[in-house]
Amino acid sequence: MKRILISLVILYSLSGFAYAEVDVFAAANKEYKEGRYQEAIRLYEELQTGHPYASVYYNLGNAYAKSGDFGKAILNFERARRLNPRDPEILSNLNYVNSLLEHQVEDKRPAILVGLSATMSSTSRAELSTLALIFYALWIVVYIVYLLLKRPAQMKRWVVILFLLFLAFAVAVALKYSIAREEDAFVTAKSADVKYGPSEQDKTAFKLSAGMPVFINNERDSWARIELRDGTGGWISNKLIEKVHVAPAQAGV
Amino acid sequence: MKFRNTSFLFLFLLLSQTAFAALPEVTITFDRQTVNVGEEVHLKIRIESAGSAAQRPRLPSIESFTTYYTGHSAQSKEENGQTVSISEFNFAIVPNVVGKFTFPPVEVEVEGRMYRTSTVEFEVLGKPGMKSTTHPSSPSVPHMGSATTPAGNVASSSQPPGFYQIPKTQPQGFVPPGADPNIFLKAWVDKTAAYPNEPIVLTYSLYTRQDTQYEGFSEEPVITGFWIEQFPSPEKLDKNVVQIAGKRYVRADVRRMVLFPQGSGEYNIQPGTAKVSVEERSHYEDFMDEFFDDSFFSSRIYSKKIPKVLSTQPITISVKPFPENGKPAGFNGATGHFTFTGTVDKRTVKQSEPVTMTLTIEGEGNIETLERPPLPVLAHVEVYDSDVSSQLLERKDAVMGRKTFQVMLMPEAVGELDIPPVEFSFFDPRTVKYTTLRTEAFRIQVQQGEGEPALPLKSREESEKRKGVELEARDIFFIKDRLEIAPLERANPLRPFLLIANAIATLLALFIVLYLKRQEELDTNIALKRRIHAPRAVRRGLRQMGKLMKDNSRTAQQKFCEIAQKTLNGYVSAQMNVSAQSLTVPMVEEALATRGESPETIDRLKSFYDLCNQVRFTDTDIDHQKKEEILDTVEIVSKSMAKKK
Numbered sequence: 001m002k003r004i005l006i007s008l009v010i011l012y013s014l015s016g017f018a019y020a021e022v023d024v025f026a027a028a029n030k031e032y033k034e035g036r037y038q039e040a041i042r043l044y045e046e047l048q049t050g051h052p053y054a055s056v057y058y059n060l061g062n063a064y065a066k067s068g069d070f071g072k073a074i075l076n077f078e079r080a081r082r083l084n085p086r087d088p089e090i091l092s093n094l095n096y097v098n099s100l101l102e103h104q105v106e107d108k109r110p111a112i113l114v115g116l117s118a119t120m121s122s123t124s125r126a127e128l129s130t131l132a133l134i135f136y137a138l139w140i141v142v143y144i145v146y147l148l149l150k151r152p153a154q155m156k157r158w159v160v161i162l163f164l165l166f167l168a169f170a171v172a173v174a175l176k177y178s179i180a181r182e183e184d185a186f187v188t189a190k191s192a193d194v195k196y197g198p199s200e201q202d203k204t205a206f207k208l209s210a211g212m213p214v215f216i217n218n219e220r221d222s223w224a225r226i227e228l229r230d231g232t233g234g235w236i237s238n239k240l241i242e243k244v245h246v247a248p249a250q251a252g253v
Numbered sequence: 254m255k256f257r258n259t260s261f262l263f264l265f266l267l268l269s270q271t272a273f274a275a276l277p278e279v280t281i282t283f284d285r286q287t288v289n290v291g292e293e294v295h296l297k298i299r300i301e302s303a304g305s306a307a308q309r310p311r312l313p314s315i316e317s318f319t320t321y322y323t324g325h326s327a328q329s330k331e332e333n334g335q336t337v338s339i340s341e342f343n344f345a346i347v348p349n350v351v352g353k354f355t356f357p358p359v360e361v362e363v364e365g366r367m368y369r370t371s372t373v374e375f376e377v378l379g380k381p382g383m384k385s386t387t388h389p390s391s392p393s394v395p396h397m398g399s400a401t402t403p404a405g406n407v408a409s410s411s412q413p414p415g416f417y418q419i420p421k422t423q424p425q426g427f428v429p430p431g432a433d434p435n436i437f438l439k440a441w442v443d444k445t446a447a448y449p450n451e452p453i454v455l456t457y458s459l460y461t462r463q464d465t466q467y468e469g470f471s472e473e474p475v476i477t478g479f480w481i482e483q484f485p486s487p488e489k490l491d492k493n494v495v496q497i498a499g500k501r502y503v504r505a506d507v508r509r510m511v512l513f514p515q516g517s518g519e520y521n522i523q524p525g526t527a528k529v530s531v532e533e534r535s536h537y538e539d540f541m542d543e544f545f546d547d548s549f550f551s552s553r554i555y556s557k558k559i560p561k562v563l564s565t566q567p568i569t570i571s572v573k574p575f576p577e578n579g580k581p582a583g584f585n586g587a588t589g590h591f592t593f594t595g596t597v598d599k600r601t602v603k604q605s606e607p608v609t610m611t612l613t614i615e616g617e618g619n620i621e622t623l624e625r626p627p628l629p630v631l632a633h634v635e636v637y638d639s640d641v642s643s644q645l646l647e648r649k650d651a652v653m654g655r656k657t658f659q660v661m662l663m664p665e666a667v668g669e670l671d672i673p674p675v676e677f678s679f680f681d682p683r684t685v686k687y688t689t690l691r692t693e694a695f696r697i698q699v700q701q702g703e704g705e706p707a708l709p710l711k712s713r714e715e716s717e718k719r720k721g722v723e724l725e726a727r728d729i730f731f732i733k734d735r736l737e738i739a740p741l742e743r744a745n746p747l748r749p750f751l752l753i754a755n756a757i758a759t760l761l762a763l764f765i766v767l768y769l770k771r772q773e774e775l776d777t778n779i780a781l782k783r784r785i786h787a788p789r790a791v792r793r794g795l796r797q798m799g800k801l802m803k804d805n806s807r808t809a810q811q812k813f814c815e816i817a818q819k820t821l822n823g824y825v826s827a828q829m830n831v832s833a834q835s836l837t838v839p840m841v842e843e844a845l846a847t848r849g850e851s852p853e854t855i856d857r858l859k860s861f862y863d864l865c866n867q868v869r870f871t872d873t874d875i876d877h878q879k880k881e882e883i884l885d886t887v888e889i890v891s892k893s894m895a896k897k898k
Contacts (some may be wrong), residue, residue, distance in 0.1 A: 025736045055733040089730040133751045140758040
């Protein structure tokens with residue numbers, strides 16, 4: 001029993017929780033409540049170097065929204081959503097700030113991709129991988145019992161069902177990981193020129209405004225080849241966008 | 254009058270494509286089969302429709318007949334979950350000549366579509382002394398009378414059958430500008446300013462100094478923005494003699510209707526035109542002035558009939574909005590003066606048993622447009638409108654009526670059901686005030702029904718219907734105060750345990766799979782299985798023998814030797830893949846020799862069997878040394894055979 005408790009304490013400390021973070025978080029909240037949003041932003045940004053917390057990203061998004069920087073507000077609400085995908089306040093604030101944007105891009109991706117993306121975005125990688133592990137454990141236990149009982153026919157279906165569930169979650173984890181590698185990003189500059197090539201000398205194809213989502217397909221020097229949800233694309237300076245970038249370790253994989 | 258087809262004619266007309274396949278239904282009923290000239294036949298047109306109440310049908314123009322509209326009634330009922338409106342329009346038909354006639358089709362507008370009935374042939378019998386005219390040349394209409402018998406033709410002071418009294422006000426006495434001074438038509442209203450739904454009586458008065466026959470309207474009035482109730486057409490016109498600008502006129506009110514404004518604003522009524530025919534004589538003016546009542550006025554010896562069309566000036570009516578001051582919350586436009594009563598048919602019911610609440614509004618005003626007063630919200634009570642009926646009543650100097658609403662209440666919970674008073678508000682234009690009337694409060698005892706759950710009634714405060722929450726503004730939610738991890742991420746520390754457990758379980762499963770696979774293989778190769786298991790049996794036998802080493806009792810010695818023989822036999826038979834029972838010493842010797850065992854080993858084996866048999870089957874005892882020899886023999890032979898297999 002003693003050993004288990006010690007192990008739990010070690011694991012808890014390994015998760016990155018520290019009293020110092022709590023203090024900084026409380027100080028940042030105090031600044032926010034007193035209306036000093038820039039100072040609150042600075043403190044919340046400090047916390048980003050440690051363990052990622054959905055509440056830190058959420059509060060940071062709020063601070064940016066209150067200071068009028070909708071691009072960074074959406075970016076941080078999105079980060080918070082990836083860590084805690086079904087939190088109603090995170091979703092509400094994200095939708096609200098999105099509704100304030102001047103421009104919207106129509107999502108012209110195939111319906112199946114949009115649906116899959118929406119489904120996947122409602123769960124985090126940590127959740128999916130935990131569920132995959134649980135279903136694997138259940139499957140292996142049931143399979144052992146099945147072997148020891150000389151493979152009774154009535155148990156076979158449970159072996160198959162549990163294995164399929166495990167497989168489904170394992171595939172979902174893999175998908176989630178591959179989607180994360182697509183490098184989602186948001187425009188953080190108030191206005192951003194998207195050019196036909198990776199240099200300032202190239203002609204401007206179109207303009208984007210703060211808070212608009214982009215997919216990064218390729219990167220060259222300080223330029224990123226991006227694509228919008230309606231299929232249009234171009235090159236944009238890395239300074240004008242910021243990746244959502246919730247690292248796999250942070251996201252729980 | 255004798256109808257050849259039948260006394261009543263049913264018409265089932267093309268139906269709307271609704272679930273109520275049998276509607277609309279139009280029925281025409283005549284109350285009599287035979288009639289003499291001058292007698293009334295009552296015609297009723299009944300319209301059942303699934304939609305709103307039907308408009309009044311228009312009777313066709315019928316030669317030699319006088320027709321009156323005698324009013325209508327309306328009600329609605331619930332059938333199979335649908336509201337059915339029933340309207341009945343009543344007419345009186347008076348034949349003026351004898352003969353065979355065809356009653357033409359009646360046009361009925363139902364739900365925006367026109368329907369026509371078929372024709373009916375009938376016969377009018379003559380009265381004694383009545384002149385028979387099979388094809389009258391002129392329509393039979395109320396006659397204005399003549400100067401020869403003016404008093405006799407003036408109607409009595411009682412009003413014609415109907416529901417509205419003639420207003421006391423009279424039109425102003427002057428000849429309208431541009432009108433013929435000998436005959437003119439005046440359209441006039443009893444008031445030019447009113448509130449919504451306040452009755453306004455529109456009257457058409459014909460003034461004539463000639464022998465005149467009124468022949469109806471050639472152009473109907475155009476009246477929009479009003480609910481219209483027509484006065485029944487009189488059989489005899491009400492006439493009187495009036496003086497205008499020093500001249501005597503016979504005046505008759507030829508048409509009258511009640512208008513109920515449906516909203517505030519300025520309304521313009523185009524009164525239409527009336528048709529008359531006059532008998533023209535020479536020098537009639539002076540003569541009439543002196544001898545108005547003389548029989549010469551109606552003499553037709555030196556006269557001829559001249560048709561005339563009479564028009565009148567448009568009328569403007571101003572409808573004022575309802576005053577806002579003191580307007581009750583439940584006011585829904587009722588105007589007039591009413592009484593309001595409410596009753597329930599039961600005071601004790603079982604669950605889900607209906608209680609019928611009857612609400613009756615009676616008084617002066619537009620009865621037809623009255624709506625059911627709203628019921629208070631009742632918890633655990635289903636409310637259904639079951640029936641609505643209205644009736645116009647004849648009262649002195651007033652537009653009267655009664656409307657009854659029946660509501661079914663079905664309590665679903667056991668206990669005392671308190672029904673608060675039902676309120677009805679109306680605006681009285683005479684006092685320019687709102688009045689709110691209330692029924693009494695009702696208390697219904699609800700008993701538990703058979704098979705019904707005994708759901709208790711909640712208090713009224715609990716059952717008040719609450720308004721839905723309306724979003725007034727949008728903003729971001731406030732920051733989070735706790736540095737918390739997402740719900741399922743809290744399980745992250747357990748994931749290493751899960752991973753380790755899964756790894757162990759996986760290895761275990763692999764081992765089990767391999768073990769079972771090996772077992773399956775051995776099950777198919779018994780010789781191999783015996784050889785594999787044989788050393789284990791030798792070890793077990795040696796352990797048992799070792800335990801019996803120190804025991805020198807006779808039984809222990811016999812047991813020791815028995816185990817030694819069994820162990821060695823078992824091992825050798827497994828190596829040779831033969832049955833242990835069929836094994837003999839020569840067979841063992843041969844097998845050992847075949848395997849190249851040394852003669853010492855074979856001799857040792859012989860001695861082993863001899864000694865064991867002596868101990869087991871004779872009284873020979875063995876000491877500790879002999880036991881060790883036996884033990885060694887088992888061990889040496891088994892090891893030797895294992896090496897050379």
